[in-house]
Amino acid sequence: NLNRVVIASCTPRTHEPVFKATVKEAGLNPYLLEFVSIREQVSWVHMKEPEAATEKAKDLVKMGVAKAILLEEGEEIRLPVGTDCMIIGGGLAGMTAALNIAEQGFNAYIVEKQPKLGGILNRVSNVSHDHIDMPAADIVKAKTDLIEANPNITAYTSTEIESVNGYIGNYKVVLNSNGETVNLDISTVIVATGMREIEPEGMFQYGNDPRVVTQLQLEERLRNSEFGIRNSESEIKNVVIINCVGSKNEERGCCAIGCPVSVKNALAIKKISKDINVHILYRDMSMVKDEQIHLQAAKAAGVKFLRFPDDRYPEVTKEDGNLSVSVNDLLLGSEYKLRPDLLVLTVGFTGDETIDAIRGHLKISTNKEGFFQERHIKLGPLDFPADGVALCGCAKNPKTLKETCEEGIGAAMRASIPMKNGFIEAEGIVADIDLTNCDSCSICWKRCPYGAIKVNENKEPEVIKALCKGCGLCAADCPKECITIVHYSDEQLLAQVEAALEENPEKKILGFVCHWCALGGVDMAGVSRLQYPPNGRLIRVMCSARVPTKLIERAYELGAAGGLVAGCEFPPCHYITCNYACESRIKRAKKRLAKKGYNADNLWLTWCSAADGPKFANVMRDMVKELGLG
Ligand code: SF4
Ligand code: SF4
The missing domain is CATH 3.50.50.60 (FAD/NAD(P)-binding domain)
Structure with a gap:
């Protein structure tokens, strides 16, 4: 009669999919699994404090169980995917990707803003590969000839994107090609927009x-x-x-x-x-x-x-x-x-000048150096968080000829998988709106960074589940608490807060960490065996924008020594601009805490990249010192 599973082991960032699949194989809905990281968050980082480490591990398991009790069944969203792929950018990466897509029997549409294909290679003299110097023009010509001879490829040069609407399997694209309007129905997209010198x-x-x-x-x-x-x-x-x-x-x-x-x-x-x-x-x-x-x-x-x-x-x-x-x-x-x-x-180099427009069209992220930001440096180097959109070449960072070609092929393979299957199963962590108390205030549909909430003729919000990425911003901001995020509901998060602070709350720092970057930083601290004080009790959320003010207040009511919210660095939030939304909300939360008589300075906000293990460890050390917990 097993009806929930809690795994207390390593980080969910690498192993959750494996255990989800195992739970599914065993006949249980995979959304009834909760994952607790006691390796990266305890055994590797509190090696010299076994007793305190054990207490922390017990707390983390208790928090996982408290959430698991409230877990509900969920389901992946299955979307049909066709065989048409748009490649934005006709440089070496884009041409290589298009050829690979076409060779697999799919249709490739290259969109290039310049009058001819070749990208930055059209300005380069020679390139070196395998100890051989080759004129860049010869490489461009060889690729262009192949593209022109391939019936599965259509190349639109002197063409700009006017609009992109939809989601994987259902993108409606409008192009301005030499002054003519072209409409495309596209299933997947590859971003290969290249780079420019600064x-x-x-x-x-x-x-x-x-x-x-x-x-x-x-x-x-x-x-x-x-x-x-x-x-x-x-x-x-x-x-x-x-x-x-x-x-x-x-x-x-x-x-x-x-x-x-x-x-x-x-x-x-x-x-x-x-x-x-x-x-x-x-x-x-x-x-x-x-x-x-x-x-x-x-x-x-x-x-x-x-x-x-x-x-x-x-x-x-x-x-x-x-x-x-x-x-x-x-x-x-x-x-x-x-x-x-x-x-x-x-x-140095930065992304192409079209980067802001493309980012807006596709709702994808860029980084502070002006390049596109991949989903995860190791686990999704050619992907964006948005399903069906792949990334390659110098649009991500400067690359050699070999690396550019390899990434072009890699991105084509990423885009091909759902096209080959004919469908994709998107993560079921999405928003769900109960309209009972909704007063159509418009906050949710105006603030959703993905435009995933549409308003119907009755002025009621509706979530387009295929567009929703589950960031949770809408749920945290809805004044009427109408919105639930599957697997990260208010009740589930509250249960974790209360379990964490059941004993000795005055010694504990209650933290919320985003799944993508901040938890990556926590994991990196673990992998690097950085030792820091064991006072933190961390709750994973998909995005720092998911953390509602009321949960922070509840932690203070229960006597927490301090609070921490940790999200992606600026500007490259995995949910486009959600870290900015989190920052403004934390400012509001501080004011409310101060009004209620709590010390608002005890609420910390930090931004971490997935490589920022030392930064996270330092934040914990500094907090413990400032809060007098050491
Ligand atoms: S934010 Fe909440 S109350 Fe406002 S429209 Fe959206 S669901 Fe309704
Ligand atoms: S969870 Fe995020 S992506 Fe989904 S509807 Fe809410 S704000 Fe939009």
């Missing part, structure tokens, strides 16, 4: 002097054989390349391809004339595997490498009309002055 305006004389160019501008010169303009005035004899321009700082990480590109182009210049002096000024030469061969070849060809300190970039000035570069050689400890005829800046 203009280094005002840096190193860029914009002030035409002799200062970016790597892509150099590529265009090399491609069009305009590099060595052979007249006496403009012949180039000295080239200086500065790497890591605008990258590897507090705003942006490593651009990932700058070092190999700088070496490739230095070699290309040396091939034009071995008499041209080429200096590469770098912070750190990040060259992997095969790229080392190019590095050795560049050194053999006479390219000079000069390493400058991280905090002391070269200075570029103009002296008597000439460019002058002062650089500190970190290895020799000497100052050098170089006088380039051409200064090349290896700048």
